[in-house]
Structures are given as structure tokens and as C-alpha cells.
Amino acid sequence: MSKAKKVIDEVKDAQNVELDLSDKGIVSFDEMPGLFNKMNITRLTLSHNRIQVVPPALAGMINMEILNFFNNCIEELPTSLSSMPKLRILNLGMNRLSVLPRGFGAFPVLEVLDLTYNNLHENSLPGNFFMIETLRALYLGDNDFETIPADVKQLKNLQILVLRENDLIELPKEIGELSRLRELHIQGNRLTVLPPEIGNSSSNNILDLYKCQKKVVKDFVKETSSVSHENVIYVHLLWKHFVLLGSTPGLYRDENSLPGGFSILETQCSLFKISKSSRF
Amino acid sequence: MVYKKPPFFTIRITEPPMPGITMSLGNMFCSRCGDGFEPHEEIVNSTGELWHKQCFVCAQCFRQFPGGIFYEFEGRKYCEHDFHVLFAPCCGKCGEFVIGRVIKAMNASWHPRCFTCESCDKELADLGFIRNHGRALCHQCNAREKAIGLGKYICHKCHGVIDDKPLRFRGEVYHPYHFNCTACGIELNSDAREVKSRPGYSANDLNELYCLRCHDKMGVPICGACRRPIEERVVTALGKHWHVEHFVCAKCEKPFLGHRHYEKKGLAYCETHYHQLFGNLCFVCNQVIAGDVFSALNKAWCVHHFACSVCDQKMTQKTKFYELDLKPVCKKCYDKFPQELRRRLRKAHEQTPKKVAV
Numbered sequence: 005m006s007k008a009k010k011v012i013d014e015v016k017d018a019q020n021v022e023l024d025l026s027d028k029g030i031v032s033f034d035e036m037p038g039l040f041n042k043m044n045i046t047r048l049t050l051s052h053n054r055i056q057v058v059p060p061a062l063a064g065m066i067n068m069e070i071l072n073f074f075n076n077c078i079e080e081l082p083t084s085l086s087s088m089p090k091l092r093i094l095n096l097g098m099n100r101l102s103v104l105p106r107g108f109g110a111f112p113v114l115e116v117l118d119l120t121y122n123n124l125h126e127n128s129l130p131g132n133f134f135m136i137e138t139l140r141a142l143y144l145g146d147n148d149f150e151t152i153p154a155d156v157k158q159l160k161n162l163q164i165l166v167l168r169e170n171d172l173i174e175l176p177k178e179i180g181e182l183s184r185l186r187e188l189h190i191q192g193n194r195l196t197v198l199p200p201e202i203g204n205s206s207s208n209n210i211l212d213l214y215k216c217q218k219k220v221v222k223d224f225v226k227e228t229s230s231v232s233h234e235n236v237i238y239v240h241l242l243w244k245h246f247v248l249l250g251s252t253p254g255l256y257r258d259e260n261s262l263p264g265g266f267s268i269l270e271t272q273c274s275l276f277k278i279s280k281s282s283r284f
Numbered sequence: 285m286v287y288k289k290p291p292f293f294t295i296r297i298t299e300p301p302m303p304g305i306t307m308s309l310g311n312m313f314c315s316r317c318g319d320g321f322e323p324h325e326e327i328v329n330s331t332g333e334l335w336h337k338q339c340f341v342c343a344q345c346f347r348q349f350p351g352g353i354f355y356e357f358e359g360r361k362y363c364e365h366d367f368h369v370l371f372a373p374c375c376g377k378c379g380e381f382v383i384g385r386v387i388k389a390m391n392a393s394w395h396p397r398c399f400t401c402e403s404c405d406k407e408l409a410d411l412g413f414i415r416n417h418g419r420a421l422c423h424q425c426n427a428r429e430k431a432i433g434l435g436k437y438i439c440h441k442c443h444g445v446i447d448d449k450p451l452r453f454r455g456e457v458y459h460p461y462h463f464n465c466t467a468c469g470i471e472l473n474s475d476a477r478e479v480k481s482r483p484g485y486s487a488n489d490l491n492e493l494y495c496l497r498c499h500d501k502m503g504v505p506i507c508g509a510c511r512r513p514i515e516e517r518v519v520t521a522l523g524k525h526w527h528v529e530h531f532v533c534a535k536c537e538k539p540f541l542g543h544r545h546y547e548k549k550g551l552a553y554c555e556t557h558y559h560q561l562f563g564n565l566c567f568v569c570n571q572v573i574a575g576d577v578f579s580a581l582n583k584a585w586c587v588h589h590f591a592c593s594v595c596d597q598k599m600t601q602k603t604k605f606y607e608l609d610l611k612p613v614c615k616k617c618y619d620k621f622p623q624e625l626r627r628r629l630r631k632a633h634e635q636t637p638k639k640v641a642v
Contacts (some may be wrong), residue, residue: 026595027620049596052620070568074594075620093568095593098621115570118593120609121625140570145609146625166609169628187582189609 008036015042022047022070033059040064051075051095060084074098074118086110097121097143103128109135120166121146126153134158145169145189157181168192177201314339342366389413390420401425449474454491467498477513479504521545522552533557581610592617 008028015021021044025036030053033039040061048065051074058073063084070093078099085094086108094111097120104124109132117139125148134155142159145168152167157178162185167175169192179188180201190198312321316339321327328340341348344366355367362370372381376392377399387394387409396409403425414426421429427445428438437446440456451460451474460472477499478491494502504513508524509531519526519540532539535557546558553561564573568589578585578601591598592605592614599605605612608629618626 024596051595072596143609168609187610
């Protein structure tokens, strides 16, 4: 009997069961018989396994709120996934997705979607992808996007957008319409110009431009400082690279300012403040 | 202002017949009845006219004049009582007859001592007055009332209206230009500051005025809310000084009075409104965090929702973690990342100074 089966058999009839099956060497859902009958499960973590196929029947677990498939070998997803009524967090990072199923954007309450480190590009996205209005965080880092559709503006509740390490040449100015956006990671792309509109968002907290060309940042700061005077811009100068951060003074100035005894092993978070007159 | 002389008062006293002056009775007739006089009859002689004693009476009451005093008006003679009743004005204030100088004003007559400013009771007879909404006021009171009506102040020194900003000094308002800076002597403007005697100053040292420049040099902290000097306890927050009672929640405007406050975008909030407005929402459950808050990576978590974003294993505030896209990753998961990703992350990290002087 596999380790996974043992864990599943131990699931009691309690409510709100969270199931951790991380790093159990699971290759297929066949190794977890009876899983789909455990309707009381609200979180299923299957990270660090070797799952290739997600069976459509998974969608029958209607109380599921958090699904975590990080670091598996998934190439395709069932359409039924989008119909899960309570699914709030879906982590599909570090898989082999090169396409998303039709109607993928139909999630009723999805809040966090992590597609980091896949093989996705703009043509992989189904037509309704940007219709997930409840989405507050979208992670698309380490993929193959060359453009981002202007439809991104439909994600009205989006607070975090990660486009790190893609092949982006430009950004749609519609990103500036995401009024709640507070993190925008666009480092590691081939951007030559940034739309000044992205400086408009008043809640803009962190704009990560690490590895953007110096001139790109320079032009952007020049543009935005004439557009939005209120936004204090935090710029992190490191050699030829920049991390540029928006308002929220004092939140994050250096690692000493992290509250609650937190320490960060690897940190990218040291910033300092520039005024508009600062030298570039 | 209307003055009027007293209405033609003449006081004449009866004159007895003059002995030694020879007069023929046959040529003398009474001015009233036209009859002649009996020998030895008392004749009243007044300004060359003669009367029988019983004919020399008040034109109103036909009685003789008490004490021989009469008042003549338009050719008729009246006793004092009837003259007053008929002709003397009544004072608009005390209701008594006005004898002597009469003040005609405000459609009434007044004793000079009774016609006073309705605001300050000053006698107005010689000062002049101004009618203000049916009230007689002296010039000062009128100017003051007018200024109050316009929302303006009256200078305590020159009593003129203060059109620009007034200068407050020792509890009164003034035109600033009546004063000079105690320190540099420059003529003051409304920016001038009143400095109360502070410890180290002699006890009878009254408040003094200083121009803003000299005042700032004295190092008295200025409240960030009211821009006035802070004489008592100073609260220092948000990079400014505040009167204790002026350091308030940006939402409900209640002073913190030493209670905890939360800062956001240069504004301070009380606990209730900070959570209401910016709610520390847990990144996982998206609910306002009721208890302790774990904050890192520009995010917040409930204590029991703070976990590795890859394997969902709970972490505590002691757990060290890596970050990927500003999400926490435990060391175990990080070590399972592909080598090339770890290399990229490491490189990014190495190029990031750990600490930067602010």
C-alpha cells in the first residue's frame, strides 16, 4: 500500500480536512483510491510529485478550496476544474503546461492562480482567461509570454501580477487600469519601454523592475513623475539593474524593518528612496 | 444726530405796581378784559402790560400762576404744570418731562443723560450716534457689531475692523501692524507667534510676540495640525510634532491620547479604522486578521495560515524562508527547485545589497 493511500485512509469524517501529500512520489491519482469520496477535504497539497494527468473527477470534490500541484509533470488540465464551486487557490507552478483548457476562466471564486514556471504563452490562454473577476493574484513568472492581452484590465480585483522572466517586449497600457494592483513583477523581460499608465495606480506598492534596462526605468520614472506626483517611488539601484517600488513609505525599507521577528534567508527587499530630483 | 434748543422758555415774575410812578388810572386798562382798575386795586404789570390780578391767569387752567411763575408760548401764558403737559417733550427712556436740553433722535425726545449707546451705555449727545437695526450705537460699538456681522474682528487697540488675519495677543485681537517683534523689532504680520512665559523665564514675564522667523529660531515645536507652538506635551509621529489633542485618527478624528496608532501613506489611524480601511487581509484566507499578524513580503497572514507557498507546511516566526515572487518558500522546497532556477535566484540575490543606507 502506497504512502498516499495510507494518508487518505486516515482521513476522518471531520470537517475542513486539509490533506498534505507533498513529496510522496505519486505518479497517478490511481494511487489514491477513495480520495474523490472524501468530500470533506478543503485543501489538497500534492506538490513535489510526478503527476501527469489530473482526472476530471477531481472536480467532484465540491468543498475543495485550495489545490496545490506545484512541481509535478502536468501537461493538460481537465475542463471540469474550472467548475469547482469553492476553489480559491490553485497552484499549478512548475509543471509542463503549454496550453490551458477551453473555458478555463470560468472559476466562480478563484482568488490566487499560480502558473509559474510552465511553458505558457499568450496563445495558450483560452478566450475567457481574463474573466476571473475574483482573482487577486496571478503568477505567470518563468513562462514564454511575448505579449499580454489588453483584456488583463478585466481582472478588476487583481492586486498581484507576476510576469517575471518571460519574453515580453511591451506591456499593455491597460495594466494602468488595474486600480488595486500593488505588486507588479516585470523583471527579466525584453521590455524597451514601459507605459507610464502603470504609474497611475494609487495602490501601487511594488513594481519589480529588476533586470530592466537602465534607460527603460529612467524614461519611466521621468514619465510617471510627471503623471503622478503623489506616488513616492522607491528605486533600488543595483549595478546596472533596478527594482522600482511604488508608495507605502516605511513598509519595507530594509530587512530590519520586517516586523515580528521575521528573517529572510534570501532577500531582494532592500530598497531606498529617491525623490524626483534624484540622479539617474 | 439732532440737537434742539429748549422750546422757547421764558420765565417772568410778576411785578408789583411801582410806587412813586405817577400813573393815571383813567389811562390804564387790563390787557385781558379791557376794563379799568379800581383805586388801590393790585395791578399786575408785566413787560409794560397791565392786568387785574384775577385776570392774570394760566390760559389753560385759569388759575393764578403759583409763585408768580409763568411760561409764555405763542402769546399765551401758562402755569408751569400746564405748560409741561401741553408742550414739554417726554423722554423716550425715563418718561419724565425734558426740561432744558432736549435730544431729538430716533423719532423721540431724550434727556441728554438718557440717550445712550444701547451697547455700552455711553452718552451719545455730544459724540454722535449711528442707527444700527433700530438701535442707537456709538461709533465703536457700531463698527464692532458690523464686523461681527461680517465675521471680522475689531482691533482692540484702534477699534478699526481687521480686514486681514488678526493677531491674537494676550486674549485680544489686534491689527498685527500695531506690534513689533520682541526679538528683531520688525513690524509683525499675522504669522507672528505669541510665546507664553516658560520655565526659566521670570514669573511675571507676560506673553510676548515674535515674528515667525525669530519664533522658529527659539526652537518651540510647532503642531503639525494647528501650526501653533506646542507649550505642553509634544507627540512626535509621522515626522512631525503634534499637540496631544491634535494627533488624531485620520478617519474618526479622535485623538490617540497615547494609544497605539497605525500609519499608512503618511496618515495615522486608530486600530479600528486602520483595519476597517486597510484591513490586514490574510493572503491565504483573504479575511481581516483578528489576532496576531504575520507580515512579510508586503503581505500579511493569520498565524495559522502562514505556510510555505509550495508545500503548504506551516511556518512560525522562527522559520527561515526563501522568497519567490514575494511568496515564502521553505528551505526544503527551495532545495527541490531546479538547479537553474536556484542559480538565477541566487544570482539575483547576490546582486542585491543586503542593507542600504537610507
